[in-house]
Amino acid sequence: MRGTLGFRSLKPYATIDGSAGYKGRSPMRMGEFFQLWDEIHDVPLLPSADEIRWKLTNDGQFSVALAYDMFFMATENCPYSELLWRSRAPSRVRFFTWITLKNQCLTADNLAKRNWPHDDLCPLYQRQDEDCHHLFVGCDYMVAVWRIIRRWCSASFAIPADEENTLSDWWLATRRRFRTSYRTDFDSAFMLICWLIWKELNARVFQHVSKSPEQLAEDIKQEIAIWRVAGIFFQFHE
Template sequence: MMLGDGRTTLFWDDRWINGQSVREIAPMLYQCIPKRRCKTRTVAEGLDGNTWARDIQGTLGIHEIGQYLMLWQAVQHFTLSDEPDRLLWRWTASATYSAQSCYAATFQGSTRCHSWKLIWKSWAPPRVKFFHWLANQDRCWTASRLARRGLQHHPRCLLCDQDPETIQHLLLACPFAKQTWYIILDWAHIPAQPPANEITMMDWWLRAKAQTPPTLCKALQSITLLV
């Protein structure tokens, strides 16, 4: 927020103090301000005769008093102008809005799924894609996930009775899964080796893709999900 005449900038909620709001600078003091006042008090009104100090209600403790003094010092050097307040777009160097920067901002803090192409670019039905998306996030209700939540579960895989039941074990490491992979790959004439010691489905798919002719890669991708 670029402060001008202060008539549209909210004193308590907007970021007008060196890119920060009063709520961020003095959070405990902010709790002493009525919500209705936070939504209506402008900077122009608040700085006029230090009217903002009259918004504070309730009993102040030592921390609130300390933040009050800090805020008092922070706002003393501000002077208003005749220019209107102006919003600054934080996602570009020029502080001006663009559709490209807005689109990029929507992905801030997101986590990239490295297996998205394997899952969503295949010929598999939507419900199969959704299952593998859950499996990739370890969101399927296997025995290991039940154990992490303290729920009743079987100690070992019900198919092989050898190892704990994790999603990686069910899809890749279980002897029954390996046998199924071998039969399907042989039936489809795909010259890729069945899963061996890969940690995730994506690891095996990358290895199998390198062993498969380009004309069969799409088939491998779909079979990987359908099996």
Template sequence: MFPIKTCSVVESLFSVAVISEVGDGTRTLFWKDRWLHGKSIKEIAPLVYDKVPKRKANTRLVSDALAGLRWTADIEGALSFRARTEYYALFELIEAVVLQPDRPDVHIWKLSSSGQYMAQSAYAALFQGATLFEPAERVWKSWDPGNCHFFMWLVQHNRCWTADRLAKRGLSHPVRCPLCDQHDETINHLLIPCVFSRQFWFQILSRVGLQELAPQPEDLDLEDWWRVRSSQVVQQHRKGFNSLVILGAWSLWKHRNRCVFDGASPSLPAVLLAAKEETTWWCLAGAKGLPSLQPLGPAE
């Protein structure tokens, strides 16, 4: 019925969301679609269905199956007593089916009032109860290298190996934030409230005239700050701003790692230079939004 390859979850959704009304039987799968009194053969006779090879279940149409009782030849192997009971009941139901050559099959989408398939209803059913990853659009739709996409995903899920996470697992960790040496280290502290990081954000945003958007002492959460500040940038430059935020966070993380693993000392000029060089490489690689930030102010 649907000539596309789907994952098992999507296939399961369609199997329960669609009911088929058979006319000529040329557009309905005999073994898999819900065409027999609103049910599939798998629901009516599961033990019989288990004896049908997948290649036949995925291709046998109702019109073919009923011609000369071909469906009975699809069943391979001996049937148990319970399976034979299902088989006889199934046989009686199928024997009563009469095809209508002048009427095409009709497939009814149960998730919409019209009975017509709607992508919105399928999406809502498929992701019902799913946890929304709120910053997904800013992370995945901004231009940045794949490793930075993954890094920002780790940041948003608190999966970076900062001191707090290392301590929980009894692993060696910095006593204080390696950049400011004033507070316990968490990924959120490292990227926003840290006094070193706040200076970095002010400087890097000043380069593009967006210093007013730099984190303030009351900004304690990266996601909250990023969401609010991104909305304050005019639409045509928002992707560039989001790329710059990711680049800045990535630069701070790499500088932190040099301090922890290479014994380097925190240096604002060094991390700003590294971020400048990174910006050049990103622009050359395709970050079209970054050059458009030269220079801008926040949206009115």
């Protein structure tokens, strides 16, 4: 241990102000050295050979199987994970939907937790503080967009703001009201609407441009047409 620290190889010299220094060692390296010294100088050294022990087992033996199991010790039951990851939506849209349903996308409340610059008010309507639930459920702008799309596809279903539920609970409950053959298309439409709402928010924040709910709804319709050509939609409104 003493040899690896290299303490004996440090050669003192006098600095300009008369204080002691060590050749070949920057102040940062010296600080790291003495920090390490403080942490290990009380560690008892035994004459026996060193051995590596794994703290997660009683016998200290490591195994790949136990390490693999460790990754799932804190897993939670997620009722929508299979629906989400098996949907036909593009990967980046599915991933965004995942963090949105987990309330982890970078809305104002999550930016505040990181001490990042932000504006508390929702950029879409400037009346309420922004968080995931407000943005994708309660925001008047989001409500207007959903109503336009609902009229356009001639469907009768409750939009997120109509029910006092989380976004994930609303999605799971609403998709069950559609015929089985339409549910996958509804999943993709739901993810697309959330994705383009998020892009609209970012356009307002970073590019200082904005669209009305009607304009964004037109963008959604055009994107649905593109996704239909790509084989993502099969039953959705022409």
